[in-house]
Amino acid sequence: MLGDGILKGMAETARNFFGSYVSKERLTTVEYPEQRIPTAENARVFPFLVYDGTDWEAGMRCVACQICEKECPPKCIYIDKSTDKKPDYVGKPQFYPARFDIDISVCMSCQICVEVCPFEAIKMDTQFELATDDRFGGLLYDRKELSRSNEYYHAIHPTEAAEVDARLAEEKAKVEAKAKAAAEAAAAKAAAAATQPAAPAKADSSGLAATAPEAASLTDATKPAGGGS
Amino acid sequence: MITMLGAANLLLANPLFTNLDQIFVLLRNWLVGFFPVAIRPAAGVVLGVVAIVCVFPGLFALTTVFERKGLGRIQNRLGPNRVGPFGFFQPIADGIKSLTKEDVVPFRANAVVHFLAPLVLVVTVFMGFAVLPMGRNMVLVDMDSGLLFFFAMGAATELSVFMAGWSSRNKYSMLGAMRAVAQMISYEVVLLLSAVSVVMIAGSLSLPAIVAAQNQYTGSFPHWYIFTPWGLAGFVVFAIAATAESNRSPFDLPEGESELVAGYHTEYSGFKFALFFLGEYLAMFSLSGLGVTLFFGGWLAPFSFLNFVPSWIWFFGKVMFFIFVFIWMRGTLPRLRQDQLMNFAWKFTLPFTLLNLLVTALWRFMGEGWQRWVVCTIILAAAYVIFGRIEMRRQHFGPRKYRYAE
């Protein structure tokens, strides 16, 4: 019969029309600023810097190794290494970033900086409401704006943060055990105690040195191509 | 046939009812009283025009927000709800936006014609309201040939559409205008012919007279033309043609977004675009008003015991119901293709309307009695089924063949 398809369609839309007033599950709309869906645990937007404790400057995990700066594909990270050192989480003196800026207008949220960081110092944030009326200064975040506490990290990525904490605790325990063993050995040998604690630190820095040239060679390889184009 | 005119007269004698029913007429007469005697008739007309120019754009604003909310609900969305309570101030925000937007005229456009097109559209569409009876004694001009006037104004809107499309110097505008004009011409024939059947029975081209011809009740049931076989058939065709005439979905291919950007008003922005928008909705209102007047008894109450409700409430209520159906159809039906549109106009609706004219003549000359009901119903139903079968058989589902593109 001609026209019955139209009537069927009209009945369907009428059902939708009245149904949307009756049953709430028909309406899938989330009225965003008032209502929010909790972000997924794996969500990632832009990177942030993790610090331990309460003081962001003292507890910052970043040691200004500059791997992320070199690895960053769009080159949106700017790091200045400090001249002095401060103790890191195991109590070893380390450099810290005197300047750590990320231009989030350039950042492409690839998470490579997080992957390459050997110190678990940079992680991905889930905060996405970053609109500002200042295109340049407002989107260039310095280290103070970038730093978030470890508790915040636990709040947004609980599973990942627990793994990281476990790993760090393990490393710290290992370092402490080594130091203890070294101290005991030193006591046993009754040698001078001043030079001994530096041994594990040397091993650490040699590992760092192994990765750094790699990164440097990578950037060297890409540079001529970039310059040519 | 028992008329309930006696009861109606009793009601009319009640002063409260008369005042409510005639409130706008009384208001106008009271306002006209302030003018000097010499210009009173002119002042009355001007006041009527002002009322129309105020009421219908107001209705337009309301309709836009209701349409968006209704479409949203049809698609299980919420619709606009940000501006004001439940989003009802949305049209005000839209109005401010369109007024403050830059008015861009293309460099190669024909500036004068480009400027005139929306004006011609809105003016001619507004003219159509002059002959619509919106309540008892509420018609601006009671013309002897009101229906003809209405269609003449409708014909003039086609020219404005063409002017808009041609003057923009844009291929999308031009194609949209060609489509719109072809569509409007095709369906105007059908629209006119379906209205002619009403004229044949009512014996007048004056719209108040057509309403008066339907002002009878059997028991408490009205004698509207929709409740006759030819009236129902005529109304269905009229509704289809009116939808096509006002470029509403599913006949909105003059502004098919997917292929033509926005059709003939692609190159319009700001207030001129708002005028086109207004004109389109006003055309919808006036065609709804005409449909109500021709087939649904205009301002008459649907049951004689409901006569105490003021007549203008009935008219506007019916028009708003029509608008609701327009929105409902827009939320339901997909857009037609150009060849489907033309085939439907010339191969289905036009022959059916011509047949309906014959049936109407039969109805007119068969006299009172049940025989004419049976005969007319059988002829129309049989024709509908046969036409429908032929149409359905012609349908080829499958990939479309292109004549020139391959």
Next chain:
Amino acid sequence: MSPIFYLLAALTLAGGLAAVLLKHLVHSALAVTVAFAGLALLFLQLDAQFAGFAQILVYIGAVAILIVFAILLTHGSELPKGGVFSHTWFLGLVIAAGVFAVLGWAVLASVSAVPQSNIVPSVTVHDIGIALVGRYVLPLEIVALLLTAATIGAVIVAMHEKERAR
């Protein structure tokens, strides 16, 4: 003769003149529409509602659109190189003047033939309808036949092309 008549007459004449003198074909078509509208308004001014509205419906709604369609579908909107004005415009002017003279003479001569009365004749649509299917039924039917023949002819012309395309 009221000032309104002169205004409308001027509008109609301006539209007609513009249609002849404008260079762009679409402009001419739109100017013709203005002339049609002026003519319709003149009818209305004479209280001939039916004629006036029929003028708008048929001439503006159909004829003007038809002209415009014809122009657009035949690339007529492009300006010809050799100018748009005919070289034999003087002959045309003479013929036009001749036609005008004949028409003017006919109108002036009919003034005395028709009885003058101050009563405005009121012709309702009803009267026109009765006259059309009563006294003038034969001309009406002849016109209807002519139009039907024209329609069939148009259909045949359109079909012919389709057959060839196959």
